[in-house]
Amino acid sequence: MIINHPLLGPRDAQEFVYLGDASLIGRPDGMTEGAVDAFHDYLYLRDNPAGEHRELWYHEQGDRSWLVVTRNTVTHEVVSVEIARDVARKMGRSK
């Protein structure tokens, strides 16, 4: 597979390490009530779609960027690649 790195262009997916569903960006706040349930759903449950899937890849053998790759799990077609840090900020994550 090839991941079209937003900064570096097309790179072999072999340079990357896969983590999983990009929903992992949305880590709950551990200091709130009922955090265990929220963390259970966050950490363990997945949509696991057959189709478009937003997922986290890490360019371990490259520039060490975490990326959000939108990829079709049936055809493996890559629809878009974004810098995860930008995505996280857009989702409102900061410090």
Add this chain to the structure above:
Amino acid sequence: MPEHRLKSLTPLGHDKPKTTTHGPITITEIVDVALASLAIRRDQAKAFTMAATAIGIPLPEPGHYKANSTYRAFWLGPEQWMVEAPFASHEDIVAVLRPAFGATASITEQTDAWVRFDVVGSDLPTMFERLCAFDLRRHGSGSSTRTMIEHLGCYIVIHSDEKFSVIGPRSSAHSIDHALLTAAKSAF
């Protein structure tokens, strides 16, 4: 630098850098370059750039390498560069750079984290296409990237059609050396 009584070894474990020649290819271990990583601290981009300009450190775009008179640099990752300087004058490179950047940068000595081989010869892509997936024929002088060579993340710097540098993890110097030589023999 103060005089001390410890003698250095090259990454391959010799007193002097090793040079190997096979056919049109010469592979040389390079030890006279000091390295430091420079990363921009939050909200300091402007000041950081000014500091770099003032001291003469180039800040190349992603995927690139750039040389100024004293300093050369290649891009490591977002907001991070590797700076090269002559070892003789910059052995304690952080001490040299810190005053210039102050609180605008995180600076880390990287000199001995890496082994560097300069590979000189004609038709280098024919050798390097046996080593890495990077499209060497499409990227010309001034390109630089990190990619996998022999299962290891290594930086490649393309100085010219006839000269590439391979900068890989120092502890694996022997494995990288072996890979380079094997590829040269396979290609030529």
Add this chain to the structure above:
Amino acid sequence: MRYSGWRVIREALTGHKGWTPAWRDPEPQAAYDILVVGGGGHGLATAYYLAKEFGQAKIAVLEKGYIGGGNVGRNTTIIRSNYLLDGNQPFYEFSLKLWEGLEQDFNYNAMVSQRGIINLFHTDAQRDAYTRRGNAMILHGADAEMLNRDQVRALYPFLNFDNARFPIKGALMQRRGGTVRHDAVAWGYARGADQRGVDIIQNCEVTGIRTEHGRVTGVDTTRGFIGAKKVGVAVAGSSSKVMAHAGMRLPMESHVLQAFVSEGLKPVIDGVMTYGAGHFYVSQSDKGGLVFGGDIDGYNSYAQRGNMPVVEDVAEGGMSLMPMIGRARLLRMWGGIMDMSMDGSPIIDKTDIDGLYFNGGWCYGGFKATPASGWCFAHLLATDQSHSTATAYRFDRFRKGLMIDEKGQGAQPNLH
């Protein structure tokens, strides 16, 4: 029809005119007592045991394609019970015992061959871990032995003992482990279930799960609505897709695992072997092909095909372990979709919807589990109680912190 050597001879002498279909192709009825979704090994075994062991009738198996077309027909045929943890070991040992009597039980020669499996180790830490595991196996009634380097060498003299990057120090062996002719498992269960009145309905994809008042009433399919009192889902890599029809999100991801076979070769590897320093395991089939595999590709996929990095990684492992295979040729590669769970262990459990049951999360170890999975799922469907060897396979173990994590990798499916 009962299969036997005599029957084969009789048919041979009379032009093979007497053989009948191994299973029927019935039209689906309007409703069943129990619907098993998924005509793979686990689904067919479930139906077989429901009919044979749990006295259930009016059962149908719904298969979206042809039976046995999923992982039961796309694996590396290994059976073993060399598990470490209390939640797993009794279940896999139960499965191995079922394998040992399976062919006589369902009157089909699935070539269960207990030729032994060895797990090679290369470090002291691996040896310690295998000692712990081997003891756990024996404590649970399974068999295990520790082999030293010389004993491994006596078994497989052609392994790389002399210039290996990671020298072989020994192995954990389970002699009762081995291989099974995988397709025959699906066919044997299908034939056995069919003979006991189970309707096997191929080309029938489930497109919806209907419920009323929190209770399941049946499923919509590409061949119409089929009513049911109970629905058991055993669809491996498609688990998330099917359970989404019931509004459920599962603790699992679907990943592609590739497997490989070489050209037919004269026998050279007697048993099953796993490499401890690379992603490689191998056995040799009764036809002579080296059957081997390694790690999953590592990304979510429903594509039933993989990519080259894993192919090469597996070959590198194979070449470093046994450099004699350099001139053997890889003949075919294929991929299966694994239901990789969050702790690497399966789920056989009820759901919050009455009458809807789930069996999945087998990761890439589902084949060896087939008989026990079918038996335990049938037990659950028939009695509403977990079988004694499958009590840990619950959905709520993640909420309660009772994970069954053999590899110690945590909530990351692609590392299990």
Add this chain to the structure above:
Amino acid sequence: MTQIRRISGGRIDRSKTLNFTFDGKAYSGHPGDTLASALLANGVQLMGRSFKYHRPRGPIASGSEEPNALVELRNGARQEPNTRATVAELFEGLEAKSQNRWPSLSFDAMSINDRLSSFLTAGFYYKTFMWPASLWEKLYEPLIRHAAGLGSLSKQDDPDSYDKGFLHCDLLVIGAGPSGLAAALTAGRAGARVILADEDFTFGGRLNAETLAIGSDSGADWAVKTAAELVTLPNVRLMSRTTILGAFDHGIYSAVERVSDHLAVPMDGKPRQILWRIYSKRAILTAGAIERPIAFENNDRPGIMLAGALRAYANRWGVAVGDRLAVFTNNDDGVRSALDLQAKGINVEALIDTRANAATVNGLRHIRGGEVVNSSGRLGLTSITVRMANGGTDIIPVNALGVSGGWNPNLNIASHQRGRPVWDDAIAAFVPGADGPAGLSAAGAASGAFSTHAALQTGTMEAVKALAALGIAAKPIEIPKAEDAPVSITPIWYVRSGKGRAWIDQQNDVTVKDVKLAHQENFRSVEHLKRYTTLGMATDQGKTSNILGLAIMAELTGKPIPDTGTTIYRPPYTPVAMGALGGRSRGEHFKPTRLTPSHKWATEQGAIFVEVGMWLRTQWVPKPGETTWRQSVDREVSATRQSVGICDVTTLGKIDIQGTDAGLFLDRVYANTFSTLGFGKVRYGLMLREDGIVMDDGTTARLGEHEYVMTTTTANAVPVFRHLEYCRQVLWPDLDVQLISTTEAWAQYSVAGPNARKLLEKLVDQDISNEAFPYMACGEISVCGGLRARLFRISFSGELAYEIAVPTRYGDAMIRALVEAGQEFDAVVYGTEALGVMRVEKGHVAGNELNGQSTALNMGLGKMVSKKKDSIGMVLSQREGLNQDDGLRLVGVKPVDPSKLLTAGSHFIAHGKSTVAAHDDGWLTSVVFSPNLGHSIALGYLKNGSARLGERIRTINLLAKTEVEVEIVSPHFIDPEGERLRA
């Protein structure tokens, strides 16, 4: 032996003779020959035996689709089983043996199976061999395994090397026949980066096997001229002897280049083969077509071939397979074969054409509406029986028969991503569907465009289209004049006649009867058919047989072929050597080796090394006179505890963490608090995974206001760094934190023992007294007269200890300086074994305890998990299942009888309890011999362990059938109060 079947012409170099042997007998051929063509030239048709019935077989094809002519090529460690003689390039001294026969190819005892064939039908083994159960593994299976397989491996290490590489192009052209050459020329002239690959050793594909003209040249000469122009284009890479193996995601193709297979041994430094990964933006499949047979009774005798193969042997290799030939066809191309062969001066006794209405062919005996219904001959064809249109039969003596049932586009690669081929009635064959690999199109015969003109035309146009999609304007080449015959075919799959067997899959011995049986038993889906009968599962992957089987099943079910199913192919296109897939990564180069800075010194000392991940670490350093490892390790431990020891700890991961939020960041990633850590101080840190299980541990030192250095375990250095980047970039993107690994930048040595300070004081330029540099202090110092260094007062051994770091290039000199300075204290250098002993004595957890299944509570570190702040894993570590009172706790273990040795991995079973899982109380994680205590000690996880100190219990190793009574003690065996650390 003379080449009795060699006729004139062909593209071989008759000026040179190559000598070779087959089954020990000497023959000769010429450069340009394959083993098959050379054997056929020598009159040898019998080359192999079939898998199941051991029927005598000769080649049916002239290319890689060959199912029958498989040989063991070369000898000794280079023996290559199952090599297709039809693609093995002849070289001087080639040796080949037939396989799967005993005692000889012409007399094979296992051909008894052929007599028993009515008992050995498809799937017979599923129905028998079940009683008694015990006989399966003792008798039946050994018999089956004895018969298994085709060729054999040498069981010796492959002596050749292999290589790998990566290529990039705009356009990959797969196959260098007329369409491929036209496509490459079009794209090459347009300046695109082109790779043209062909499995053959010469370009031209089918043109070399034909007498057709292109323009004013012969097709073969046009191919030579075209290739010659392509060679001059720097943007075109021509790759012969290169098979595209498979189409993978995003335009990546894998290929194997056979660099040295046409040589007796590879040239010095050169690999046997190279596995290429080709990154293409677009690809065109121009792999031609494969002829298919028509099944009839006994259609498998040596001498019966595909008609196009007979033609190829005559035209390309100057070989008449027989001197009396016949051709059996259902289409016009079979007619062309007959005419070509006749034109070569070979006697064509008959052209049997199933089409009663076929246009009459003059000049030979054209039997229209006829069918070949049987054949005769023991080891080779002697005659065929032909049924005439009028029902009469004729026996025609021939020693070769060409069969043509039409041609199948070679769409193999187009279906590698599970794309479905579609049926084309006009050519009665499947063509590539629209759902093939993205960016791949087909041209020429591979797309069903069978005429030479159509091949040139479609190759050109597909190249123009492919480049247009990339924004490259390409001008079509001028298409030279070439034949443009339409396809005329009346499909027929098998001849309905006789009671005997008609072969579909010759290698696996699948016959029409087997397909009928599969149908009868309801194995009707194509996949069931394949799996039940083994159709298409042989080394040729059914290239000549799959469609036939499918078509026959379609007839049996009464459905049209496309409704019955399609068969798709899986990579690789042809079988590929495992060696090539493994490349350079084998033996000692399986994985890179990481050497520590003291490696050279340790090697000089005769140190024993151990693999720790990729690292080689010193395990112990034997001294003269020591005969067991225990002597060395005991000495290293004792000397360290009594005086001072030195250990290379460079392999621990080091991560530089800087930024104004670095302290806050550490609070998030460690379970315990770090924001309170003062300058010049070090703290032990415990890192959890988000699921609350311990991920790693280590120390982090604060070297400056916003500068920290984290250490990780050796094993987890990479995953921890990845995890920190994840936390920094993804979870808390606005924290001001910058990371970089410095593991290799610093050579780091532990100096431990009561005399550690005294030793270091000789080297360190600054004051490191207990007051100036207390326990858990750190700082930047200099050594040996000014070399910058870092000093950390931390201890894994439990002794007064420091870790000193210098730039790696001085690491060798540093250990020499340390050893020299230590001489007066009898300092030792200790390895990982002694390190392990001392950490167990001290009760520190390491890899065996950090097993990915254990919590801080299990390790006795539960209090370290701060609930006052949110950190990774804090929340889920609170789940009930991870906090059970009777859960596992880390304990120390010592044998009641000090002379008894413990074994790691042994399980705890209480006294009086039986050895069953229900009584399993835990296990020993780490066991060492403590020379200080004089007996074996261990750490272990014991249920409710912290409440069981003082209890006596059994540790049992059922694998070795040993049992040792032990006492449960605190895991801190040595200096539990930590006085030595602070000394």
